[in-house]
Amino acid sequence: MTQNDGPSWHLSLVAIAAVLWYLAGAVDYTLTQYRVEPYLAQFSDTMVDYFTGLPPWVVALSALSAWSGLLGGILLFFRRRFAVALLGLAALAFCLLTVWLTVIADPGLASATGRIGIYLILGAAVVEVVFYLYARQARVAGAFD
Numbered sequence: 001m002t003q004n005d006g007p008s009w010h011l012s013l014v015a016i017a018a019v020l021w022y023l024a025g026a027v028d029y030t031l032t033q034y035r036v037e038p039y040l041a042q043f044s045d046t047m048v049d050y051f052t053g054l055p056p057w058v059v060a061l062s063a064l065s066a067w068s069g070l071l072g073g074i075l076l077f078f079r080r081r082f083a084v085a086l087l088g089l090a091a092l093a094f095c096l097l098t099v100w101l102t103v104i105a106d107p108g109l110a111s112a113t114g115r116i117g118i119y120l121i122l123g124a125a126v127v128e129v130v131f132y133l134y135a136r137q138a139r140v141a142g143a144f145d
Helices: 009-033 045-052 056-077 082-104 109-113 115-140
Strands: none
Touching: 009 056, 009 115, 045 109, 056 082, 056 115, 082 109, 082 115, 109 115
């Protein structure tokens, strides 16, 4: 993207990917918080106990990441500047959540999920940072109203 060339074709594709990504996070958050049994049944009892027993501030970080990311993805699709701030907030919240769950929490994420949980949350953090960096670059390139 260059200045004043208008939106690139890939901006819409990335925005759709971001909406789907954060929609999945928002659905997971909602189904977990409301303890929807058919959803939770796919996880082990250890995992369910771990994720439903997190401190409220950790749950709030999770909500902040999911919902600000979803709104940010929608605004990215409509090429609104505020998408960058929302996607940055979502990435920051998720990165803080990742650090707490993998390094600080006792018991840590690995106690409930094993190493695969660590790999998945680290990969998810990378994806969230990439969405933010893409949106920031799109803003710099002049793709937003």
